[in-house]
Amino acid sequence: MDHRTEPLYQKDGQLYKHNSTISSVQPLSSLPQETQALFKAPEGEPYILTSTSTIFHAQGGGQPSDTGTITSTSSSAGPTFHVHQVRKVDPAILHVGTFEPAGAKFEGKEEVIQAIDVDKxxxxxxxxxxxxxxxxxxxxxxxxxxxxxxxxxxxxxxxxxxxxxxxxxxxxxxxxxxxxxxxxxxxxxxxxxxxxxxxxxxxxxxxxxxxxxxxxxxxxxxxxxxxxxxxxxxxxxxxxxxxxxxxxxxxxxxxxxxxxxxxxxxxxx
Ligand SMILES: [Zn+2]
Incomplete structure (x- = not known):
């Protein structure tokens, strides 16, 4: 996860939906202990997803993470990634969440749609x-x-x-x-x-x-x-x-x- 994530929320705090490209998807359990410790693991099979850019605010400066969903642009039948928590581990921004349905996941560096929970x-x-x-x-x-x-x-x-x-x-x-x-x-x-x-x-x-x-x-x-x-x-x-x-x-x-x-x-x- 040495690829940089551009923090779009820093330039535009009113951007609630955005297309980005997956950089990596891996099980939370595969990360170093100190990285895992940054997260409160959600129930189910937690994954860490990174992308080239994000509209999800990373927890920090006293402000909580955004939550929301990441879905595939190519297929409406593709999985939904539910984002539970977001942390910055320079230079990447890590989204922790779970896939629905369980067992499905994004394959490769596909284009995805990020949507944050707007009310939150x-x-x-x-x-x-x-x-x-x-x-x-x-x-x-x-x-x-x-x-x-x-x-x-x-x-x-x-x-x-x-x-x-x-x-x-x-x-x-x-x-x-x-x-x-x-x-x-x-x-x-x-x-x-x-x-x-x-x-x-x-x-x-x-x-x-x-x-x-x-x-x-x-x-x-x-x-x-x-x-x-x-x-x-x-x-x-x-x-x-x-x-x-x-x-x-x-x-x-x-x-x-x-x-x-x-x-x-x-x-x-
Ligand atoms: Zn401020």
Whole structure:
């Protein structure tokens, strides 16, 4: 699996169906232990499929995998590969899943149709974008002096039912209403969400929050910019306009060991 998979979801987060060519299909059990350990094996006979390009978001950066199906373009009677989980193992993107009917599989490097579960992708993109909005709201409050000046963006998780953004520094619990008001303002402004590829130098100097772990590839560092309010290096998928997030609800603010954790969810507006 040394063939590169082009991550199409990084260029177009609204591409839900796509034709690609199989690079490899092999049983999950044939891979090295450390690769197998990346996956929660689905029931049945799990296979790893790679292709020249993919629209399936690979789990990472706090965003879960996409799920969906991969089917043959040549025969409607061909097998369906159900994608359960997707991980990046450079330079390839690995789709783990099972074939239906069991025992069938793709033969050779055929052309296939990828289709992701759209409702799930849209929800992930809403939650993910909302995390950035909360980061920007908090950065605005810091600039205005409403929050301490030593607050720095930290890690985030955008899993449905367990979404949060963390910050180094202390955010008092009574600031929740201020954060909510700022978030509401930004969403109501329906700002554009744009993707750029910047040099590492520019990403470090111009982004609102930068985690030490980011790295670019041949396209540069992928950055998401929201209106002209701010930007973050990011590999995930987003909505195109902030109102698509729906209502972003701050659930709580907790502090532990110098880190503040802001939990949140998105609701239909
Ligand atoms: Zn993002």
């Amino acid at each position: 992708r849209v929800l992930h993109s809403r939650i993910h974008t909302a995390g950035h909005v909360i980061g920007l709201a908090i950065n605005l409050l810091v600039k205005e002096g409403a929050l301490p000046s030593d607050i720095v963006d930290g890690k985030a998780s955008h899993y449905p039912g367990a979404a949060f953004v963390e910050f180094q520094g202390l955010i008092a619990g009574d600031k929740k209403a201020d954060i909510q008001a700022r978030v509401d303002e930004l969403v109501a402004g329906d700002l554009d969400v744009k993707i750029h590829f910047w040099t590492e130098e520019r990403a470090r100097s111009d982004c609102t929050g930068v985690l030490e772990s980011f790295k670019g590839d041949e396209d540069g560092v992928r950055v998401v910019e929201i209106g002209n309010v701010g930007s973050y290096p990011c590999g995930g998928t987003h909505v195109l306009k902030l109102k698509e997030c729906g209502k972003v609800v701050i659930r709580g603010v907790k502090r532990q060991k110098g880190v503040s954790k802001v939990s949140y969810e998105v609701q239909d507006a």
